[in-house]
Amino acid sequence: MPRTASSRRRRLLRYGAAFAVLAALGGYLAVQYDSSGTKNPPRCVVEAADGDEGAAHRYEMSLAQAVNAATISAVGTTRGMPERAVTIALATALQESTLRNIDHGDRDSVGLFQQRPSQGWGTVEQIMDPVYSAGKFYEGLAEVPGYSRLPLTVAAQRVQRSGFPQAYAKHEPDAALLAAALTGRRAAALNCTPATATAEGPGDAARVRAELVRAFGKGVLPAAQAAGASASATVSVPVPVRTAGTGDTAAPRRGWELAHWAVAQSEALRIERVGYAGRIWEAGKGWRTEGEKGAEPGTAAVSIRVAQ
Structure with missing residues (x-):
């Protein structure tokens, strides 16, 4: 009997682990799709030519992602934040939500920055407003001493307190390209085909x-x-x-x-x-x-x- 109970516990643990993996995969796939449930193909492009910010660099995104990226930039510059702050914010949103305003995430995390109502970021309704959520991120960033001189991962982590802070680093080149266009430093750099x-x-x-x-x-x-x-x-x-x-x-x-x-x-x-x-x-x-x-x-x- 003890052996049977032990075997049952092991099976339950295996099933639980498998369910957790499937749930995580489902969450990842959900982020890749827009709110309509269909794949939203890239229809906006930002591109830097050779000699402009290094080698040729191109970033593609959907119209929904472009709207969110432009909102994040606008909220930052309106608050007087420099381009570096916009780069940090965009890299953070790229990692947390792939620039999609999602209503789910780890525990009670929602929105572009996966902010948690239980941690004082605001109500779900507030956080799901990109203008509000971007503003809250910049509020936190402004309180980080010398954030513009810190490595992007460190600055973002001081605001987000993520379990995987190094994950922000891989988005820095794309975020810098987007920020250069969306803050207006590069002319006619964003093209969208609605x-x-x-x-x-x-x-x-x-x-x-x-x-x-x-x-x-x-x-x-x-x-x-x-x-x-x-x-x-x-x-x-x-x-x-x-x-x-x-x-x-x-x-x-x-x-x-x-x-x-x-x-x-x-x-x-x-x-x-x-x-x-x-x-x-x-x-x-x-x-x-x-x-x-x-x-x-x-x-x-x-x-x-x-x-x-």
Whole structure:
């Protein structure tokens, strides 16, 4: 009898171990699929050419991932965080959720950064909001002394307290490439091909304005635009122009940050055209060069047009 009981216990342990492996595999596969349950093929590309940030480097992602990456970047720069902070945040989200806003994870972890309500990160509803969860990550990062000079794994771990801190390291090259584009340091670097480029139904410029304000804060648009007063299909986002001879690159970076954000949002917000600094992006066609028509001296804007 004791031998039989012992054998039964061993079988139960084996079954339990097998179930745990299957559960872990199921969780991994779930992360690879979007919320609709179907494989979401890569439709956004960021690429660095030879000589620009080292050897040629390309990163592909789905539209949903691009939206989340652009949101993480926008929340960081709006808080005054440097590009290095955005790189750390993106690498963390790449490891924790592959840039997908998932409603499951280890124990009670949810969201882009797999933050846990039981550990004080907020409610599930709050954490599932990418703007909120990115903001909480940056809050934690800002409290890490000298985070910009620390190895990425150390800085991320000080915020996340993960069981596998070295896992963040493998995402640093991709995160740095994304951050360079999404913070606007590299012009016309993000190209997306929305699946809805030829879909029926117009876009909503008021929604574009609302999402701009959510990601970048109220100051991103003039008061009238932020309130959604205009019925125009085009949203014009003012960008200050660099003064000649100052060497200040903040203005063009801001413009390209906004332009890339709009391209990333092209499917979600039915954006069909984005223009900035003589470059035009069109859904299904990508970027092309075009002379700035009608631009007044001392002014510039990112033009975002929704589908009609």
